[in-house]
Amino acid sequence: MKKTADMVIKNAGELLTCRDESPDLIGVTRGGWVAVTDGKISMIGSRAEIEPLISNSTQVLDASGRVVSPGFVDSHTHVVFGGTRVGEYFAKIEKLSGDEIKRRGIRTGILTTLEPTREHSLEELYEETAVRVRDMIVSGTTTVESKSGYGLDRDTELKQLEVNRLLENRLPISVASTFLGAHGWPHGMEKEKYMDFLISEMIPRVGSAHLAEFCDAWCDEGHYTARECRIILEAGLDAGMKPKLHEGGYSYIGGAEAAADVGAVSADHLNYDPRPSLRRLAEAGTVGTPLPGIDFAVGHILPFDPAPMTEEGLELSIATNCCPGCWCTSMPFIIILACRRHGMSSERAIRAATIGGAKALSRQDRVGSIEPGKNADILIWNLERHEDIAYHYKTNPIETVVRDGRVTVRDSKIVQDI
Numbered sequence: 001m002k003k004t005a006d007m008v009i010k011n012a013g014e015l016l017t018c019r020d021e022s023p024d025l026i027g028v029t030r031g032g033w034v035a036v037t038d039g040k041i042s043m044i045g046s047r048a049e050i051e052p053l054i055s056n057s058t059q060v061l062d063a064s065g066r067v068v069s070p071g072f073v074d075s076h077t078h079v080v081f082g083g084t085r086v087g088e089y090f091a092k093i094e095k096l097s098g099d100e101i102k103r104r105g106i107r108t109g110i111l112t113t114l115e116p117t118r119e120h121s122l123e124e125l126y127e128e129t130a131v132r133v134r135d136m137i138v139s140g141t142t143t144v145e146s147k148s149g150y151g152l153d154r155d156t157e158l159k160q161l162e163v164n165r166l167l168e169n170r171l172p173i174s175v176a177s178t179f180l181g182a183h184g185w186p187h188g189m190e191k192e193k194y195m196d197f198l199i200s201e202m203i204p205r206v207g208s209a210h211l212a213e214f215c216d217a218w219c220d221e222g223h224y225t226a227r228e229c230r231i232i233l234e235a236g237l238d239a240g241m242k243p244k245l246h247e248g249g250y251s252y253i254g255g256a257e258a259a260a261d262v263g264a265v266s267a268d269h270l271n272y273d274p275r276p277s278l279r280r281l282a283e284a285g286t287v288g289t290p291l292p293g294i295d296f297a298v299g300h301i302l303p304f305d306p307a308p309m310t311e312e313g314l315e316l317s318i319a320t321n322c323c324p325g326c327w328c329t330s331m332p333f334i335i336i337l338a339c340r341r342h343g344m345s346s347e348r349a350i351r352a353a354t355i356g357g358a359k360a361l362s363r364q365d366r367v368g369s370i371e372p373g374k375n376a377d378i379l380i381w382n383l384e385r386h387e388d389i390a391y392h393y394k395t396n397p398i399e400t401v402v403r404d405g406r407v408t409v410r411d412s413k414i415v416q417d418i
């Protein structure tokens with residue numbers, strides 16, 4: 001190991017290590033210093049321990065008594081899409097009747113953005129998506145999961161996954177790619193026929209091309225049954241993709257048991273999951289990912305309740321669920337919602353946005369906490385206490401973003417494209 005550090009972050013007022021075993025959930029350490037070497041966190045300690053590692057070539061960032069935390073891991077997004085659902089958003093806010101929606105020609109549902117997503121070229125789809133991903137980067141997200149599922153045909157699904165690859169290659173963010181062919185099925189096609197196409201053609205193709213790390217499906221009334229999801233996710237496992245599952249968002253039809261049986265890394269939404277199902281997920285080591293943004297954006301009639309989840313021992317992750325129905329790119333805003341609308345403590349929400357998110361992506365060995373050996377993905381906040389992340393509704397709460405040991409954002413501006 002080198003004797004000096006490439007970067008030192010000094011004078012943290014509160015250093016949130018977010019170590020897994022922290023008794024206070026986020027490992028608040030006062031006056032901490034952090035050393036970074038070769039893109040990794042090499043040491044955490046006091047001034048007396050870290051200062052000797054500073055040489056002429058060390059970049060020193062002064063946190064000046066403010067909060068220092070891990071970068072956010074946004075573990076559930078549908079950020080790659082074309083078009084907008086703004087018409088539907090206001091139709092719901094204004095409580096327009098079905099007839100009125102029809103009379104005004106307002107389109108609703110995921111099929112609304114399917115056409116523009118299909119019609120855009122790869123570069124057009126990348127450019128529209130990159131606008132949102134740049135917003136995520138300046139909001140402190142250093143790892144983002146991104147799902148396909150707005151094409152529901154071979155070429156568009158592959159195009160969405162190619163956009164994931166471009167995002168990771170061109171922007172200072174790590175991208176975890178998920179194949180969500182089972183987000184729906186094409187208009188005019190039988191669900192069973194589309195499932196055959198997914199299992200016999202798409203999933204093996206995506207797996208062999210290494211275009212996705214995860215395979216996902218939507219288990220809910222009117223979508224895929226628990227049995228169908230199990231079949232899809234097992235096909236994903238055969239093709240080398242780890243399972244994730246949307247379940248319990250608008251009804252409960254056994255999604256948690258299906259997720260637990262296939263060893264899903266996460267089960268997402270969970271509004272309707274009964275206690276025994278939450279316990280089953282916890283026992284299986286599946287991370288629960290409730291989604292404050294979508295509950296807010298759709299005015300959900302049953303917003304998720306984190307209390308039974310934590311009481312049953314479920315590790316939680318929270319995510320933006322950035323999608324045409326929830327145009328949210330900000331993890332700080334998600335923390336605000338999780339605390340104010342769902343009764344999460346600031347510590348539980350911050351944990352769920354960092355190490356919880358990392359676990360929901362099986363990346364807890366690399367990201368999600370400030371510990372020696374992990375990637376140096378670190379935020380310096382314009383705040384002095386971690387509770388202020390949920391209490392101050394600031395437009396720009398983050399001063400500096402470091403990713404892989406390099407400064408990528410200063411004062412809401414990306415300063416390093418790859």
Ligand SMILES: [Zn+2]
Pocket residue numbers: 076077078246321
């Ligand atoms: Zn989703």
